[in-house]
Amino acid sequence: MAALNVDFSDAELEDLRAAAREHGMTLKAFVKASTTDAIAHQRSLKRAATEFQRVFADPSLAEAIEAAGIDDGPVTNTTGRAA
Numbered sequence: 001m002a003a004l005n006v007d008f009s010d011a012e013l014e015d016l017r018a019a020a021r022e023h024g025m026t027l028k029a030f031v032k033a034s035t036t037d038a039i040a041h042q043r044s045l046k047r048a049a050t051e052f053q054r055v056f057a058d059p060s061l062a063e064a065i066e067a068a069g070i071d072d073g074p075v076t077n078t079t080g081r082a083a
Contacts, residue, residue, distance in 0.1 A: 006031075 008016065020030035055061060 016031065017027055020027045023030055025033065
């Protein structure tokens with residue numbers, strides 16, 4: 001299995017150790033889980049952004065919103081006071 005050496009400052013390493021203890025994990029397990037979770041999170045965000053762009057690039061969506069009478073644009077008749 002491949003390994004990766006990563007340098008941390010003393011403060012960063014102590015923070016990692018504390019976080020690992022809080023999660024009841026070894027330092028190695030905590031760093032590995034945190035890294036794989038971050039990768040999965042980034043992939044999920046990319047998929048969501050791609051889907052968002054696909055949906056909102058569809059001209060029929062704008063037509064459907066208009067046909068439904070949905071208008072959530074800025075309010076023009078305000079007094080500048082909070083409700």
